[in-house]
Amino acid sequence: MQQTARAAVLTAPKTFEIREYPIPAIGDDEMLIKVEACGVCGTDGHEYNRDPFGLCPVVLGHEGTGEIVAMGRNITKDTAGNPVALGDKIVTCIIPCGTCDACLNTPARTNLCENVGVYGLMPDDDVHLNGYFGEYLVIRKGSTFFNVSGMTLDQRILVEPAAVVVHSLERAKSTGLLKFNSVVLVQGCGPIGLLQIATLRTLGIETIIAVDGNDSRLELAKEALVNKKYNDAVNLLKQCLEYPDHLGEGKLFNAQENDFYYFLGMAYQGLGEKDRAKECWEKATLGSQEPAAAMYYNDAKPDKIFYQGLAFKQLGDNRQANSRFYKLINYGKNHLFEKQIVDYFAVSLPDLLIWEDSLDLRNQIHCEYMLTLGYYGLGDMVHADKYLKKIEKLDINHDGIRAFRTLVDLKI
Secondary structure (H helix, E strand, O other): OOEEEEEEEEEEEEEEEEEEEEEOOOOEEEEEEEEEEEEEEHHHHHHHHOOOOOOOEOOOEEEEEEEEEEEEEOOEOOOOOOEOOOOOOOEEEEOOOOOHHHHHHOOOOOOOOOOOEEEOOOOOOOOOOOOOOOOOOEEEEOOOOEEEEEEHHHHHHOHHHHHHHHHHHHHHHHHOOOOOOEEEEEEOHHHHHHHHHHHHHHHHOOOEEEEEEHHHHHHHHHHHOOOOHHHHHHOOOOOOHOHHHHHHHHHHHHHHHHHHHHHHHHHHOOOOOOOHHHHHHHOOOOOOOOOOOOOOOOOOOOOOOOOEEEEEEEOOOOOHHHHHHHHHHHHHHHOOOOOOOOOOOOOOOOOOHOOOOOHHHHHHHHHHHHHHHHHHHOOOHHHHHHHHHHHEEEEEEEEHHHHHEEEEHHHH
């Protein structure tokens, strides 16, 4: 076995270094696993952007899985009592301290540990290999881990986020309020929300209402603009920009909000506040301008680039505006018939794992969506309408097209 292992170390916000460390000798109560895959959680995104927990330098990654390549002689079973051996595939949970009041008095609920440790969220020490963003991970004494050798890699990589969902449902069931005939509202349709919907359906829940607050407010703001209720539009759009602290992780720290700022600028323009309108449109021009495949929830969305272009138009910079629209058109044309392959490494929950769609069909819709936006931005309504109607035939529930259709119909 190799003597050293590489790891991606976050040394400061937005700064990764690939470092090589010696693989330590494994004790009687420890294991060494070779990392096979790891998802990127919203928490990893927060840590990367700001280091709010003060962990740097740190090897991130806690939604991971790997193969046991070395194990101490005292390791014979996993936390659930299932036998483990070299070559088995495992996932990890937490590292309870075993000495606090919670560990001593409620051993069945180690998640209440006052000094809990989590792989991927541990400051650097002499072990170094503490997170899944590395080639190997040292599993320490007392760790919670599970043998999942019977699962595929795709399934194993979803165990951690799925556990969050299942735990929340078990808590709901314990209240006596969640029953098979319940009407369930899922607030927020990110990765956890989508998993929640899929799990509820598996449990036999038939009536599930999924709500994404920002999109709903945005549509209400559009109607307010058309009806010249500019103050109402401003209030609704400001709510879209608020960080929902009561929802835990909330939105990604660097989420693009070009559409919100574009419409907020339109609202301020309606109120005659030109300076505020300009400030909002300038913010609406920021962010990635490169189109990408819409395979994962955190890929750049084409509508954000589209609203960058509209904002540049309002600012009188037609050259920059048209460059955004042509980027969308060129990407759509060049990738329309590409064969799609999914790579799950370091990505948190592709929604393709829940909705069993054809990848090639999703790519076709995505590219035609870009063509719709690009041609509309250039004022070519013939081609924009052509692709718009094609997408609506293929997927009438496409979120982007539904939002775009209101933009067209309301003539904002």
